[in-house]
Amino acid sequence: MTEHAVRVRGLRKRYGAVAAVDGVDLDIRRGEVFGILGPNGAGKSTTVGILLGHRGRDGGEVAVLGEDPARAGRGWQARIGVVWQDESAAEEMTVAEIVRHFAGYYPRPRDPGEVIALVGLQERAGVRAKHLSGGQRRRLDVALGVIGRPELLLLDEPTTGFDPVARRQFWSLIRALAAEGTTIVLTTHYLEEAEELADRLAVISAGRVRAVGEPATLGGRAQAPARVRWTNADGSSGEIVTATPTAEVAALAARFGGEVPGLRVSRPTLEDVYLRLIGHAGAAGEAGEVAR
Amino acid sequence: MTAAGAVLATPAGADERLPGAWRLGLSRGAMEVRLFFRMRDQVVFTFAFPIVFLFLFASIFHDRMAGTGATASQYYVASMTAAGIMSTSFQSLGVSIAVEREQKVLRRLRSTPMPPAAYFLGKIWLVLVTGLLETALLLAFGTVVYGVDLPSDVTGWLTFGWIFVLGITGCALLGIAISSVPRSARSATSVVVLPFLVLEFISGVYILVTTVPRWMLTVGSLFPLKWLCQGLRGVFLPSAAAAMEPAGSWEYGRIALVLGAWCVGGLVLCLLTFRWRGRDE
Incomplete structure (x- = not known):
């Protein structure tokens, strides 16, 4: 088992004339909560897309759980979970139906009822997704992100648009997952969130890493x-x-x-x-x- | 043989317990069908549309077609059934997948270990169920109101069976393929409906095959709808009506060939061109 969950060297990605990611290096250890902090358009989401294998890259080396995302197969995909800020899957299905259905994609899923309780939706299990509030909807997304028992969970600006109460509830959920040993990579542009959750942080701007460290000693x-x-x-x-x-x-x-x-x-x-x-x-x- | 088997088995070792595409395809199909019937307005319009058109055309044109033993109304029952099969497969999938892509449903699926084939299989199960219902409704309407004779022997139903399955699968795969063309969910309806409408005109759905200019029919015969119409006429019209066909016969062999080719070609097209992300993601 490799020591690092994510290892990135000299990562580059251009969109036309714009270098969205311009030589990024990252080392994310197993079991840590790692924050990627940066303004909008800094290259955070592009980096996450490359780590997931959804986007190609123009240069550099990437190893996620020991494999190159551009070439990794279904077995690798089953070890990674992801939560986005904008999702609207299966509006007409109930929470329990969606979670149970997604559990079927994985070789050793968690128990759907347990996951629904973990994200605090047990009261809403029989409700169709379209009737959930924004915060509940995101917690359903987290349920889909963790149902496959991932070793690595990527969260792309998960609390954008949350009210302070919902945000705090979400933070305790992330801490609970981290306590179980899941490696968590979180992009955010909320400093408070990064300081609350992350063991270590990278500040990214204009496609480059400006600093890496613990929140207390960063920069x-x-x-x-x-x-x-x-x-x-x-x-x-x-x-x-x-x-x-x-x-x-x-x-x-x-x-x-x-x-x-x-x-x-x-x-x-x-x-x-x-x-x-x-x-x-x-x-x-x-x-x-x-x-x- | 044993050695090759071992080599194939080794890299899959870690993935051994990953659920297979066929099983997941069934599970997706069950979910797709459930989702479909939960959207009531969609259900009503999907099923009502071809029946309304059948009623309009078969009521406006109802004369006996000379030397065929059939009425124009009966011709339209076969045509509209073919068009109904294509609308529940090609049109529904072309639009709904574009919407799923925009709503990030596809991105979520792409982030799971679900094999892409399971997604396509689920869609095919969905259209088999909805297409069969659509066909049953149209045929019930056609037999009661316009006096169409349903096949009286097993051979007739078997012929209907293979034409239906090949036709709807080919159209479904074409629908999955065209869903990658529109830039947004909002433009999807126009992008999908225009070619469908054109095909309906040049394949002998709205206009009798004897009236459609020969060159148009030739263009139409490159696509599955013309052959689906022709096959269903063969099943539901008296055999004398074969005289209307350009070849003077139902050409079942050629129908099987073209529809089968579209199933294979459509699958290749889907695998090569399917996009999981929107164009501006």
């Missing part, structure tokens, strides 16, 4: 100078940007003789890092100048 986030803020006795606010925030806080505590009023220590948010990374892409070729 040098952990080493970046911290901002220490507090409130002075006269009500004015104080602020220091420092590489040694702990020392600064100790000095402040000594100065105030105990509690420091309004104390806050902050590192750059994932959003700060993300905007810097994709901004850098926008100004590529201009010596790293940040595009505004």
Whole structure:
């Protein structure tokens, strides 16, 4: 068994004059939740399409579960699940009928009733797909994605258009699947979602990987100078940007003789890092100048 | 032989327990039929359309056709049955698959280990069921209202059987193939209906074969509908009516040849040109 669920080297795909994917490298380990973060049109969906074998590529090497998707057969397909953001399969069928039918395609499917319960649709099992809400519809798609007991589950912007409650429910579903050991690859343009779910992230923009890492340390986030803020006795606010925030806080505590009023220590948010990374892409070729 | 068998078996080892195309085709067919009958408006219009046309044509043209022993009404019962078979197969599939492609039903199927042949088989089961119902309705209407004689012997029904199965399979495969032509589900109806209408005119469905210009009939004879019409006339009209045919006979051998060729050619066309994704995906 290979160590990596997905291994991509120098992947390229052009549409006419546009390079949608322009030399992407990715290593996704077995059992991890891997986020692919990037603005619309960054090449996320094209990359996912290539990983699934739905799209061809113009260059590079791709191995998904040890096989090249462009040449892999049905046995490989049975080990991979996928969930898209826009799907409307079999509107006139009930949830239970659809899940049971799709179970029949796989050599060792999960129990359909179990999967329906896993995605929280047991109350709606007898309802036709066209009567489901948007969030329920997507959970049915997840049920179809996991019914074949996949080793790898790809989710392409699965929570686009969700309300905050539905999104949180969806996140706990993904965590439950990850806890069972399924490798999960998730594209999203929601930073909060990436930070909540992903063990590691790749930021993609203009067809290239700009950074890869854990959400907490991505793009040098952990080493970046911290901002220490507090409130002075006269009500004015104080602020220091420092590489040694702990020392600064100790000095402040000594100065105030105990509690420091309004104390806050902050590192750059994932959003700060993300905007810097994709901004850098926008100004590529201009010596790293940040595009505004 | 044993060695070749072993070589073939080895790479399939991992896939051994994958369900086969035939079984999945049956399972898809059962689901397709269930889905079809759940869309009530579609059911009503699919079945009513050829009956309405049969009523119109057979009522407008009802004279006795000289030297044939049959009336024009009876001619239209055979013609409209052929057209009904083609509409439940070619037209329904051409449009509905384009819609399934746009609604990403096909993308979902492509992401499962389902073999493509199972999808095509499911569609053929669907049209066999709907086509048989359509035919039964038209023949019931034709016998009661226009006095068409149903075959009285097993041979007649066997002839009907092979013409029906070859005709509907060929038309279904052509329908699956043409579904890849329209750019969107919205344009699918026009893309599919225009060639179907043209074929109906040049194959002797609406206009008697004796009236259609010979060159048009020649063009029509490249496609299955002309032969399906001719075969059904052979089954349901008196044998004297064979005099109307361009060859002066029903030409069953040639009918089997052309319809069989369309089944094989249609399958090859589907396998070569079928698109699982929309053009702009």
